[in-house]
Each structure stands twice: as structure tokens, then as C-alpha cells.
Amino acid sequence: MEEIGIPELTPEQLEKLCEIGEKAARKYVLSKISSSKISDLNISIETEGSKPVTVNIDVEISLTSLMKDYDVEKLAKEAAEMAFASIKEYLSEIACKSTK
Numbered sequence: 001m002e003e004i005g006i007p008e009l010t011p012e013q014l015e016k017l018c019e020i021g022e023k024a025a026r027k028y029v030l031s032k033i034s035s036s037k038i039s040d041l042n043i044s045i046e047t048e049g050s051k052p053v054t055v056n057i058d059v060e061i062s063l064t065s066l067m068k069d070y071d072v073e074k075l076a077k078e079a080a081e082m083a084f085a086s087i088k089e090y091l092s093e094i095a096c097k098s099t100k
Contacts, residue, residue: 009053017053018047022083024085025083027082028078032078038062038064041059042060044057059079059080059083061075
């Protein structure tokens, strides 16, 4: 948990936050594995509250049988971490704009 000091988020900002996180996670997964080797990729980002905002990220990946020895759990965890990093960056931008 980290306090960034952001203002209360609008519904539009919460939606953008989810989009940014989802894009970052998807981009990370696709940078590691070809889409042809992915059977299923589900990225779920949920927010609770608007000040403070709590963000929950769930990345589920199923790979084709050709990738049976690949560490999918590690990839999913890393993708979630990338999503959190992108969300944190977005929230920091909002915090900077609100102090101006």
C-alpha cells in the first residue's frame, strides 16, 4: 500500500485507470509470448472507492499445449506488476496536476 495523495477520482478517471492497467498487462504478456501461443488471456481490473482508490488486478493466462513448460503463474504476476506500475504512474500524473 502506498499513499500518493491524489484528489477524489471521477468516474472517467477510474475508467481510464482501468484501461491503462489492462493495456500495460496485455502489452507485457504479448512482449513475452506470441499471441498464437496464447489460448486465453483475461485481464480484470476492479477499483473500489475514489479516495482512496483500491485497485485489484487479476491476470489469467492459458497457453497452448506447445507451451506446457512455460511458467504461466510468473508471467501473470509480472503482467499484474506492470499494470500496477502503469496505474501508479497515471495516479502520480493526476496528483501533480491537482497541486498546480
